Amino acid sequence: xxxxxxxxxxxxxxxxxxxxxxxxxxxxxxxxxxxxxxxxxxxxxxxxxxxxxxxxxxxxxxxxxxxxxxxxxxxxxxxxxxxxxxxxxxxxxxxxxxxxxxxxxxxxxxxxxxxxxxxxxxxxxxxxxxxxxxxxxxxxxxxxxxxxxxxxxxxxxxxxxxxxxxxxxxxxxxxxxxxxxxxxxxxxxxxxxxxxxxxxxxxxxxxxxxxxxxxxxxxxxxxxxxxxxxxxxxxxxxxxxxxxxxxxxxxxxxxxxxxxxxxxxxxxxxxxxxxxxxxxxxxxxxxxxxxxxxxxxxxxxxxxxxxxxxxxxxxxxxxxxxxxxxxxxxxxxxxxxxxxxxxxxxxxxxxxxxxxxxxxxxxxxxxxxxxxxxxxxxxxxxxxxxxxxxxxxxxxxxxxxxxxxxxxxxxxxxxxxxxxxxxxxxxxxxxxxxxxxxxxxxxxxxxxxxxxxx
Numbered sequence: 172x173x174x175x176x177x178x179x180x181x182x183x184x185x186x187x188x189x190x191x192x193x194x195x196x197x198x199x200x201x202x203x204x205x206x207x208x209x210x211x212x213x214x215x216x217x218x219x220x221x222x223x224x225x226x227x228x229x230x231x232x233x234x235x236x237x238x239x240x241x242x243x244x245x246x247x248x249x250x251x252x253x254x255x256x257x258x259x260x261x262x263x264x265x266x267x268x269x270x271x272x273x274x275x276x277x278x279x280x281x282x283x284x285x286x287x288x289x290x291x292x293x294x295x296x297x298x299x300x301x302x303x304x305x306x307x308x309x310x311x312x313x314x315x316x317x318x319x320x321x322x323x324x325x326x327x328x329x330x331x332x333x334x335x336x337x338x339x340x341x342x343x344x345x346x347x348x349x350x351x352x353x354x355x356x357x358x359x360x361x362x363x364x365x366x367x368x369x370x371x372x373x374x375x376x377x378x379x380x381x382x383x384x385x386x387x388x389x390x391x392x393x394x395x396x397x398x399x400x401x402x403x404x405x406x407x408x409x410x411x412x413x414x415x416x417x418x419x420x421x422x423x424x425x426x427x428x429x430x431x432x433x434x435x436x437x438x439x440x441x442x443x444x445x446x447x448x449x450x451x452x453x454x455x456x457x458x459x460x461x462x463x464x465x466x467x468x469x470x471x472x473x474x475x476x477x478x479x480x481x482x483x484x485x486x487x488x489x490x491x492x493x494x495x496x497x498x499x500x501x502x503x504x505x506x507x508x509x510x511x512x513x514x515x516x517x518x519x520x521x522x523x524x525x526x527x528x529x530x531x532x533x534x535x536x537x538x539x540x541x542x543x544x545x546x547x548x549x550x551x552x553x554x555x556x557x558x559x560x561x562x563x564x565x566x567x568x569x570x571x572x573x574x575x576x577x578x579x580x581x582x583x584x585x586x587x588x589x590x591x592x593x594x595x596x597x598x599x600x601x602x603x604x605x606x607x608x609x610x611x612x613x614x615x616x617x618x619x620x621x622x623x624x625x
Contacts, residue, residue, distance in 0.1 A: 172503075173198030174241035174265075174493045178234065180225050180255065181246030182208045184556030184575045185474035189244060190217050191554070192481040196489050203238055205231060210555035210566065225250045228258035235264045242267065242493045245450070248330055251470050252278040256450070265496040272446035274470040276437070277453075280326050280367045283468050286444075290436040294465045295457075297369030299328065303353040307346045310368050314342040322371040325349060336398075336408050338371055372457035372464050375613050377421050378414075378476045379454050381434045382491055382514075384500035385447035388434040389491065390513040392483055393421045394476040396455075400532065402607045409532045410572060413608030414475045415522045415583060416483055420458060420613045423513050429454070430512050433465060449495060478554045478575045479521040486514055522586040522609045523577040524594045528557065528568045529601020535571035536601055543597040551593035552577040568599055583609050 179189050179202060186204060194202045194216040204211050207219025223230040225247055235243055243259050245251055245268030254271035268274075275282045281299035288294075296313070300306035314323050323345040327335035339345040345368070352366050378396055381388040394416040400406035433454050441448045453469035453476075481488070486509060494503030509515070529536040535557075544566060547553055554577065557570020574597065578590030587609040594604060 172493060173487065173490050175200040176238060176241050177202050177489065178231070178238065178240040178243045178264075179204045179207075179246060180231060180243065180250055180268075182206045182211065182219075182225065183247065183474060183570075184554040184572065185472050185477045186246040187211050187214075187554040187556070188478045188481050188575075189246060189472070190214055191552070192484070193244075193489050196487045198487075199489055203234070203240065205234060208555055208558065209560035210558055226253055226255065228253070228255045231255060232258055232262045232264070235259060236262065240264055242489070242496060244268065244492055246471060248274070248277055248469065248471055251450075252330060265493060267450055267492040267496045269448045269450040269470050270446065273441055273448040273450075275446070276441065276448070276468045277470040278330055280328050280467065284367065286437060286440050287465055287468075290440040292433050292436050292465050293462075295324070295369040295372045297324075297367055299367045301365050303349055306349050306353075306366055306368055310339075310345040310349065311342040313368065313370055314345065316370075324369045324371050325352070326367040326369065327352060328365050328367060338408070372459055372466065374457045374459040375420060376466065377418055377456045377458055377463070378473050379421075379426055379429055379433070379456065380473060380476065380480070381430060381452050381454075382495050382500065383434070383438055383448050383450060383452050384495040384498045385442060385449050386438060386498075387495075387501040387504075388430055388438060388452065388512070389500060389504055389509065390426055390430050390434070391480050392416050392513065392516050393418045393426050394473070394480050396473065396476055397605060397608055400527075400603065400605075402605050407532055409527070411473075411475045412525045412527065412572075412605045413523055413575075414473075414479045415520070415586070415609040416476070416479045417516070417520060417583075419583075423511070427512050429456070429463060433463075437468065449498070474556070475523050475525055475572075475575045478552070478577050479523040482521050482552060482577060482579055483516040483519060484514055485517045519579050519581065520583045520586040521577055521579050522583060522590040523554075523575045524590050524604055524608050525556075525572050526574045526576065526594060526597060526599075527572050527603040528570065528599075529603065531571035531603060535568075537567070537569055539568045539600040541566045541568065541573070541597065541599045546596045547576075547593050550578075551589055552579070553593075573599070583612060 205220040205223040212219040251274040256268040259266040559569035580586035
């Protein structure tokens, strides 16, 4: 069954991509986006509701009832952690997005480690801490054992919009970061974790997102995000400066193994804890020399991965999201002819380049006029993450990551060339971008055995 009226919660690039994809599918009449954005409002068959915030659970329930919404899809992590999905489900609205209890898999990195350990999913060596002294001592010991070859990773425990991770070259840098975190004076419950300290894993990253109904997991095509601000993975960590799909070093067969050994194990452990997960379960992994290791879990579609994954889907997304919300994903997938555990794709690659505002990520500047949007045409897809329509009728910057420019091609090289050419035609004061997205691609590697990934 295809829902005819869908509510997408959020207003960034991920939600723009979701609205674009869903609005173009057969059987879908209208996509409502709350709050949405001026750019999202320009998509055919899309209506935005800027008067309703993504965290306004009561307002969203009221809107969904007024519009007779048949499916709600929650994009950002903050509404999920705040229980917006719970409110919509309680009101009888089929909702694709986990409960607040299940969304802890992203909202707390310490909780993610605990769930992964109980499920037998291998992660980096690490521990969670609520006090600075043992955290610093552990970081120093870990750095010594790493012998300076990899480094130490310090992660703020809660939500940080993809930016709460610091890769430290050694013990002194880790201690400085820990001191800054614990000295911030943020309130916390007694005994709760504030930080996670881990070894730095070495290898290419991979993002594998699965549509889940609590028990069944169906994978979307893998993608790779580029987190650092600058070329060659230099500069500070960001929410993501670009992505591409497919991955030469993560085949469909290999991704299928990971669905079994990561996603389904985590689903089982969450259900055992009374936190059944319905939504998009994002597993960020490092493909190490010893096999894949889980880096983090997110409780929603990735950003900017969604912008390059959705244009590659060879199947309508709306029926799968509704089936997941109803707990009928396996039966619906079989009825749609989806026999493999990974959604089939069109024979095209996609590369997305993020254009970020001046000062991002520390202090993004706003209100810089964006030039060149009218020159793109059909050459590339443009998804708006942080823009506003100015009084002169032109778009201006309004956030850290402003646009994602997506090129599609017969292979990654073709898609990258198209994305680069389109991005070159857009400008605004202080624009920041990487020029190595999908460059220097890793080679394919053999599929791991189950033993290699725990």
